[in-house]
Amino acid sequence: MVVALAWTGLLAGLTGCTGQRPPVNDAKPRPPGDTIRITPKDGAKNIGATERIEVSVADGRLERVRVVQIEDASPTALPGRISKDGRVWTPAGRARIALAAKYSVDAVAVDGRGRRSARHTTFTTDVPTDQFTGYFSPENRATVGTGMIISFDFNRKIRNRAAVERAIEVTSDPPVEVSGHWFGDQRLDFRPRTYWKPGTEVAIRIGLRDVQAAPGVFGIQNKHVGFRVARSQISRVDARKHTMEVRRDGMLLSTLPITAGAPKNPTYNGKMVVTELYDVTRMNGETVGFGGEYDIEDVPHALRLTTSGTFLHGNYWASEETFGAENVSHGCVGLRDVRGGAPDTPAGWFFYQTLIGDVVEVVNSHDRTVAPDNGLGGWNLSWQRWKEGSAVH
Numbered sequence: 001m002v003v004a005l006a007w008t009g010l011l012a013g014l015t016g017c018t019g020q021r022p023p024v025n026d027a028k029p030r031p032p033g034d035t036i037r038i039t040p041k042d043g044a045k046n047i048g049a050t051e052r053i054e055v056s057v058a059d060g061r062l063e064r065v066r067v068v069q070i071e072d073a074s075p076t077a078l079p080g081r082i083s084k085d086g087r088v089w090t091p092a093g094r095a096r097i098a099l100a101a102k103y104s105v106d107a108v109a110v111d112g113r114g115r116r117s118a119r120h121t122t123f124t125t126d127v128p129t130d131q132f133t134g135y136f137s138p139e140n141r142a143t144v145g146t147g148m149i150i151s152f153d154f155n156r157k158i159r160n161r162a163a164v165e166r167a168i169e170v171t172s173d174p175p176v177e178v179s180g181h182w183f184g185d186q187r188l189d190f191r192p193r194t195y196w197k198p199g200t201e202v203a204i205r206i207g208l209r210d211v212q213a214a215p216g217v218f219g220i221q222n223k224h225v226g227f228r229v230a231r232s233q234i235s236r237v238d239a240r241k242h243t244m245e246v247r248r249d250g251m252l253l254s255t256l257p258i259t260a261g262a263p264k265n266p267t268y269n270g271k272m273v274v275t276e277l278y279d280v281t282r283m284n285g286e287t288v289g290f291g292g293e294y295d296i297e298d299v300p301h302a303l304r305l306t307t308s309g310t311f312l313h314g315n316y317w318a319s320e321e322t323f324g325a326e327n328v329s330h331g332c333v334g335l336r337d338v339r340g341g342a343p344d345t346p347a348g349w350f351f352y353q354t355l356i357g358d359v360v361e362v363v364n365s366h367d368r369t370v371a372p373d374n375g376l377g378g379w380n381l382s383w384q385r386w387k388e389g390s391a392v393h
Contacts, residue, residue: 035059036107042121045155049096049125053078054088060111061086070122070139071102078103100127100220102135117280124155131220132156132213134168134188134206137275140225144357146195146232147273149376150204157185159214161391164188167219169205172196181381181389183373193383195359198249200229233358235350237312237333239267240364242324244333246350253353256346257324259315261331266367268310268331273376274358276304277351279341281313300341301351305333305360306375312360314338314347333362 039054040047055065067078079092089107097103101124108118127133134152138144150170158164161182168188170178176192183189196202203226208219237244239260246253261267281302300314314337315323322328323336323346335347342348359379370377378386387393 036062036109036117036119038105038107038119038121040123042123044123046126047097047123049099053080053091053097055105055107056088057086057109060109062089063108063110063116065089065105065107067091067103067105069098069101070104071135075140097125099125100131100133101125120278127155127220130216130218132158132208132217133220134164134208136204136206136225138227138356140227142227143230143355144227145274145355145359146198146229146357147234147271147359147376147379148196148227148229148357149273149378150190150202151376152188154186154188154213156213156217158188159185160212161185161188163211164208164213164219165391167207167211169207171203171205173201173203176200179387179390179393181372181378181386182391183389187373189376189378191378191386195232195234195379196229198229198231202227202229229357230355233354235358235360237267237360237362238364239327239362239366242327244335244350244360246353248353254349256335256350259318259322259329259334260327260362260365261329261367262327263366265330266327267329267333267362267365268306268367268370268374269362269365270369270377271359271361271379272305272310272370273379274303274305274312274354274356274360275375277354277356278302278304279351281311283311283313298339300337300339301335301345301347303351303354303360304375306370306377308374310370310375312350314341314345314351331367333360 035058037056039052062082065080069076078097079095080089081092082089103123105121108116110116124135132154134154136152138148165180170190178190178192180188180190206221206223209222211219232249235244235246237258242258244256244258281299283299302311302313304311310331312333315334316337316339318328320336335350337345337347343352369380372378372381
């Protein structure tokens, strides 16, 4: 599930869409980020306390590895060490992962030319069959944009939704009404009527310990977490005009030329929330149903907007004349960039202006409105419809 990353990954795993395929240079050695192997695999669930935890590289060397239990009031790092040859990281001594926990793995590798790249993954550990837990975002103590929606993913199907929802209390300073909304029987999101005000402090009391979610299944969490809302940034993508207006606290910062989804693969309309930030990622059409239509390495300045693979990202392979004039992607929004990324390109500038929780709204596309459970799309529901999804209202 989505998280508000305090650490921004230099290289993500395989992601979704992109535009025209760039030239291929088969002789170019693959950067170490493409060969960083992490066990368990990204998104793995129900990992046991004695299962193997390992990070390795086939070429180059590991520079640093950090494995952290991220959904705790005080995030706890798993002690570990890198082998003398720099190829393998393993837990130190008898260090073991905790049960009913979510972990992030951040690894940085360097090749023989001194080029650094990295990989970020997550996994969750096993929960006894008579217990349940909720994995939540954003991370504790995160600083986020005004569009942040609090989201819980539960590892068991929740039969008694009202009891679980009542056990999670969301308060804010300044105070606003916050309501829950269930998407199926394993996801519960919370949001206010409108975007949070800048400067709001949000507190979440998770009192699930001993709450019965289903016959014989009880909660184990009892903690207090929270986050801070920073400034407001809302960016409006007009697919017909091929532009994006970036507004900060209501003031226009910049109007950037973009390329959106081509007529056969238009970009979703509607409000989407940034949930992940990656300096560099790789985009492979096979991960989102486009087969072998594209597989592009080193896509710079990528911001995830939906779970299904919609990104706003830098594009170094389309001609400069494309931006502001044509829609050529497979559904993503592209900004002009250079390979490897640069802070003074439109994509680089926008990337470093953005927080997780910022809103990107797409208008005038030929596609439907993004589903409210595709990423943090809940702002596309009216307040009445949102509250109708609560189990306690």
